[in-house]
Amino acid sequence: MNLEKTRPMQSSRADEQETQVLAPRPAADGIPPNTLLVNTYRVERLLGGGGMGEVYLARHAGLGTEHAVKVIRPSMGGNAQVMDLFYREAKVLRGVRHDAVVNYDGFVRDDQGRDYLVMEYVEGAPLSERLKHEPLTVEEVLTLRDRLCAGLAEAHRKGAVHRDLSPDNVILPGDRIESAKLIDFGLCKLTDPGQETIVGTSFAGKYRYASPEQFGLYGGVVDARSDIYSLGLLLAAALGRPLEMGESFAAALRSRQNLPDLSAVPAALRDWLTAMLQPDPAARPASVEALLERWPASALLAVKDSAEASKDAGAGRIGSGPATGRRWLVPAIVLILLLGMGASLYWVLRPLDVPRTPTGESGISTAKSRIEAGEPAVSKIDPVDREPDRPATPAMENLEGLIRSDRLEDAFALIQARLASDKPPTDQIWALAERLRAAGKIDPAFALIRVLATDAHGPAAFALAEFYDPLLWSDTTSPFSRPNAEKARDWYRRAAELGVAEAGVRLEAMQSAETMP
Numbered sequence: 001m002n003l004e005k006t007r008p009m010q011s012s013r014a015d016e017q018e019t020q021v022l023a024p025r026p027a028a029d030g031i032p033p034n035t036l037l038v039n040t041y042r043v044e045r046l047l048g049g050g051g052m053g054e055v056y057l058a059r060h061a062g063l064g065t066e067h068a069v070k071v072i073r074p075s076m077g078g079n080a081q082v083m084d085l086f087y088r089e090a091k092v093l094r095g096v097r098h099d100a101v102v103n104y105d106g107f108v109r110d111d112q113g114r115d116y117l118v119m120e121y122v123e124g125a126p127l128s129e130r131l132k133h134e135p136l137t138v139e140e141v142l143t144l145r146d147r148l149c150a151g152l153a154e155a156h157r158k159g160a161v162h163r164d165l166s167p168d169n170v171i172l173p174g175d176r177i178e179s180a181k182l183i184d185f186g187l188c189k190l191t192d193p194g195q196e197t198i199v200g201t202s203f204a205g206k207y208r209y210a211s212p213e214q215f216g217l218y219g220g221v222v223d224a225r226s227d228i229y230s231l232g233l234l235l236a237a238a239l240g241r242p243l244e245m246g247e248s249f250a251a252a253l254r255s256r257q258n259l260p261d262l263s264a265v266p267a268a269l270r271d272w273l274t275a276m277l278q279p280d281p282a283a284r285p286a287s288v289e290a291l292l293e294r295w296p297a298s299a300l301l302a303v304k305d306s307a308e309a310s311k312d313a314g315a316g317r318i319g320s321g322p323a324t325g326r327r328w329l330v331p332a333i334v335l336i337l338l339l340g341m342g343a344s345l346y347w348v349l350r351p352l353d354v355p356r357t358p359t360g361e362s363g364i365s366t367a368k369s370r371i372e373a374g375e376p377a378v379s380k381i382d383p384v385d386r387e388p389d390r391p392a393t394p395a396m397e398n399l400e401g402l403i404r405s406d407r408l409e410d411a412f413a414l415i416q417a418r419l420a421s422d423k424p425p426t427d428q429i430w431a432l433a434e435r436l437r438a439a440g441k442i443d444p445a446f447a448l449i450r451v452l453a454t455d456a457h458g459p460a461a462f463a464l465a466e467f468y469d470p471l472l473w474s475d476t477t478s479p480f481s482r483p484n485a486e487k488a489r490d491w492y493r494r495a496a497e498l499g500v501a502e503a504g505v506r507l508e509a510m511q512s513a514e515t516m517p
Contacts, residue, residue, distance in 0.1 A: 042061050145297070437463070458498030
């Protein structure tokens with residue numbers, strides 16, 4: 001339900017948030033019930049939380065309105081990156097005002113400097129709970145599509161990409177599809193390749209709804225079209241049978257290189273879902289508005305009515321069994337905004353965080369001239385499916401044989417398959433990554449390099465830094481649409497920690513370039 005909104009008075013803090021200094025800092029072990037936050041919001045109970053923060057149900061002391069209050073855990077309050085991300089989530093919600101998006105009610109600060117994001121409190125069950133009991137009809141899927149597209153359109157207009165669309169993050173107030181609300185912008189990014197996200201402690205299959213770009217494919221650039229892909233998977237799942245998109249990371253990566261099987265999807269939904277689920281973002285609708293304009297619900301329902309003229313009324317569903325009505329809906333209030341729950345897979349899907357190290361490493365000692373030449377330009381191509389008709393020989397049954405024979409796509413497919421059950425030797429993964437990169441197959445090379453870099457592999461960390469490095473970047477040798485100096489420095493420092501001496505040289509070159517008049 002929509003509740004009356006309150007807005008605390010503003011302070012002089014930078015433009016991204018509203019603050020007010022009024023109340024003592026809560027204890028490190030949580031906020032006890034009946035605590036009065038900033039002399040305004042009285043805590044009633046803990047709703048839930050993740051590794052970074054907690055969400056409380058609180059009531060406005062003067063107005064009596066209910067609110068969801070999100071707070072970063074005290075143990076994380078000194079982490080500048082975490083706090084920057086928290087401020088950005090507040091900024092996103094503050095800027096996106098739409099009935100299909102959970103509302104921002106304020107951003108306040110206590111006298112100890114602890115910040116609170118105050119949001120609309122929504123009473124209702126998540127779509128995922130509804131789908132445990134019955135699928136949506138074709139009409140309901142179209143209603144949900146139009147509702148969520150309207151909210152996403154407003155977010156995209158404000159430069160925000162959700163990046164974590166799933167049935168868990170759609171709330172149905174009063175079990176009404178037409179009132180659905182998007183929640184949990186903890187993974188939201190602004191349209192800047194250097195922006196990061198707040199990440200929780202478990203992924204719980206979240207990659208099921210991730211786009212190919214979030215796996216590093218097609219350049220790894222996440223924009224509004226990524227939300228379109230994820231929304232397509234969400235809407236297909238709402239029919240009662242989620243598409244087969246892979247149960248492991250390797251399988252999920254493979255599945256994102258092809259259009260999923262939509263043969264079981266009703267005809268009224270098939271064409272536009274096909275458009276939404278194109279692996280290459282360039283082949284998808286450019287915006288949610290373009291999607292709705294091309295396939296309006298009224299025209300699609302006319303197609304459905306015509307197709308069902310000679311069929312039973314229940315033919316519009318995927319799945320079996322009669323509808324069970326709404327008796328499953330528990331009247332309990334459902335939490336709506338857990339801090340990044342189900343998102344730790346994002347370490348491999350987003351631009352990666354690395355441990356910060358002090359500047360001024362001793363290895364920084366040589367000239368920028370060693371770097372400026374860069375790397376040979378090569379043509380970037382998209383991942384290629386394994387060739388099923390090529391006969392395999394005993395000599396090529398192993399990974400090393402495939403690499404030696406220059407069957408790089410086959411070797412990459414084998415690596416993916418092995419990653420699903422075990423981890424191939426690091427030297428084999430690295431050898432293939434180097435060969436793929438040298439051959440200009442940047443997307444699969446990037447996927448392997450990221451896996452190794454996060455596993456403390458020095459050369460891979462160095463290679464990842466090179467992808468970001470402004471002195472080396474080009475659209476033919478990097479998976480990114482733009483360079484990112486901060487990320488390049490971070491990964492060069494990490495590579496130096498792991499024993500790559502050349503990383504210090506690269507850091508010095510970047511520093512010299514940045515200080516040149």
